[in-house]
Amino acid sequence: MNQAVENFRSRDYWIVENAQYAAVSFRLRKCGRIVNEMAGDRDCTLLDVGCGPAALRSVLRPNVAYHGIDIAIHDPAPYLQEIDIANDPIDFSGKHFDFVVAMGLFEYMGQQQDRKFDEIRAIMKNDGKFIMSYINFGHFRRLVWPNYNNVKSIAEMAEHLKKVFHVERYFPVSHHWRQKQPGKRSLQGLQMKVNFNIPIFTPAMAVEYFFVCSAKK
Numbered sequence: 001m002n003q004a005v006e007n008f009r010s011r012d013y014w015i016v017e018n019a020q021y022a023a024v025s026f027r028l029r030k031c032g033r034i035v036n037e038m039a040g041d042r043d044c045t046l047l048d049v050g051c052g053p054a055a056l057r058s059v060l061r062p063n064v065a066y067h068g069i070d071i072a073i074h075d076p077a078p079y080l081q082e083i084d085i086a087n088d089p090i091d092f093s094g095k096h097f098d099f100v101v102a103m104g105l106f107e108y109m110g111q112q113q114d115r116k117f118d119e120i121r122a123i124m125k126n127d128g129k130f131i132m133s134y135i136n137f138g139h140f141r142r143l144v145w146p147n148y149n150n151v152k153s154i155a156e157m158a159e160h161l162k163k164v165f166h167v168e169r170y171f172p173v174s175h176h177w178r179q180k181q182p183g184k185r186s187l188q189g190l191q192m193k194v195n196f197n198i199p200i201f202t203p204a205m206a207v208e209y210f211f212v213c214s215a216k217k
């Protein structure tokens with residue numbers, strides 16, 4: 001399944017496309033919940049790579065200081081920087097972070113993927129965590145949009161991550177028979193708590209997975 005090519009979209013494309021991520025999606029709410037649980041009450045820093053309109057910020061506790069980078073920033077703010085990471089390194093003024101997250105990004109990182117993992121490792125604090133989402137291209141009704149330039153199985157993605165990180169766990173963001181995020185509130189409540197793999201069901205029905213990684217010791 002492994003397909004990674006070098007056709008990156010420009011800022012002109014993403015400034016239009018990423019506006020649709022302004023509302024907090026199920027994926028971001030679940031990511032926020034995981035980060036908040038891991039952060040507890042301690043003051044921490046977080047970098048959201050490919051942050052889009054920075055919707056994740058609104059679901060984080062105030063003790064998690066939010067920073068975001070993206071190729072196309074809509075509303076400039078001190079905690080946001082516009083960087084095209086296909087051409088420039090992942091960086092935010094030389095800072096190091098307790099959490100680095102990348103939601104819905106690595107499907108678009110083509111052959112840059114492994115280099116971006118190295119850059120993320122370099123800006124993580126030693127006890128920091130990296131949390132990323134990745135589409136389940138093994139879904140039984142998978143949709144492979146032409147815009148994806150990095151299409152891998154979940155097992156392949158795990159192998160790539162393991163070269164740089166300790167992969168602590170990976171589990172479904174949500175399940176759906178049509179490979180879309182859960183719609184009904186009741187289903188969302190249930191799926192928010194399903195942070196484990198269900199044999200046979202998850203590989204065929206997971207929409208996306210979360211990977212929770214730490215630095216290799």
Ligand SMILES: C[S@@+](CC[C@H](N)C(=O)[O-])C[C@H]1O[C@@H](n2cnc3c(N)ncnc32)[C@H](O)[C@@H]1O
Binds near residue numbers: 014015028050053
């Ligand atoms: C699918 S959207 C996800 C947005 C948000 N993280 C979310 O989950 O709602 C992908 C994001 O990656 C950003 N992106 C894509 N290519 C990029 C690049 N080369 N450099 C920086 N950001 C990029 C896009 O602008 C967009 O905001």
